[in-house]
Amino acid sequence: MGFLERQVDVHSLAGRPPLAVVRVVLKPAAADDVPPVRDLHARSFATLARSHHRKNEMAAQLALIRSPDYAGELLGANLALAVDGGGRIVATGGWQPMPSRPGTARIRKIFVEPALARQGLGRLMVSDAEARARRSGFNDFYVRANLNAVPLYQALGYREIAEGLMALDGGVSLPVVFMEKTRAMAKPPGDQP
Numbered sequence: 001m002g003f004l005e006r007q008v009d010v011h012s013l014a015g016r017p018p019l020a021v022v023r024v025v026l027k028p029a030a031a032d033d034v035p036p037v038r039d040l041h042a043r044s045f046a047t048l049a050r051s052h053h054r055k056n057e058m059a060a061q062l063a064l065i066r067s068p069d070y071a072g073e074l075l076g077a078n079l080a081l082a083v084d085g086g087g088r089i090v091a092t093g094g095w096q097p098m099p100s101r102p103g104t105a106r107i108r109k110i111f112v113e114p115a116l117a118r119q120g121l122g123r124l125m126v127s128d129a130e131a132r133a134r135r136s137g138f139n140d141f142y143v144r145a146n147l148n149a150v151p152l153y154q155a156l157g158y159r160e161i162a163e164g165l166m167a168l169d170g171g172v173s174l175p176v177v178f179m180e181k182t183r184a185m186a187k188p189p190g191d192q193p
């Protein structure tokens, strides 16, 4: 739904001199992509989220990424892949309609190759998912952010709604932050109906 295949020089989005030039093409995910996407998500979470979680939380989230249900989640999330010049998937990002919030897209599955963190890939994948959702008529955004991802969403204009817990197998809960970015937030004070 609304995918554009295109090439993006990621460093240019970070607005600073590049540590490395990462040239990626964005394309839609297909069933064949599930195994390498799982590998990327596991690697990404294990490395980039480690400092925010206890060992049992890490293990439970990694088990979820390896679970059969996760494939369905990936394929139901309008997932885009960022693929580098060598054909390697280096980031993902998707969105889904929220039945409980008409007109709102839930941003999902933003994961970045750890070696390429802080190069603008996360920003790229969220912005791409938002743009695709907008083209489908969804103009407000919501995310259940992992703790390590909160600064990314803040940088992209999201605000915190509440802290929460995401239930995982084995009675483990992952702390998360629910965040949103709505059209109402963009309006100046006093401009509300």
Ligand SMILES: CC(C)(COP(=O)(O)OP(=O)(O)OC[C@H]1O[C@@H](n2cnc3c(N)ncnc32)[C@H](O)[C@@H]1OP(=O)(O)O)[C@@H](O)C(=O)NCCC(=O)NCCS
Residues within 6 Å of the ligand: 014, 044, 045, 048, 049, 109, 110, 111, 112, 113, 116, 117, 118, 119, 120, 121, 122, 123, 124, 144, 145, 146, 148, 149, 151, 152, 153, 155
């Ligand atoms: C969260 C994540 C997607 C960020 O990806 P990224 O490519 O490193 O982020 P970007 O380079 O696009 O960062 C954009 C801006 O977000 C903010 N930001 C991102 N990561 C940050 C961090 N660890 N600490 C502080 N600010 C951060 C900064 O303002 C940054 O801009 P700057 O680099 O010019 O200062 C990545 O760390 C990741 O994949 N984490 C593990 C998987 C995960 O938990 N995903 C989230 C699911 S909700």
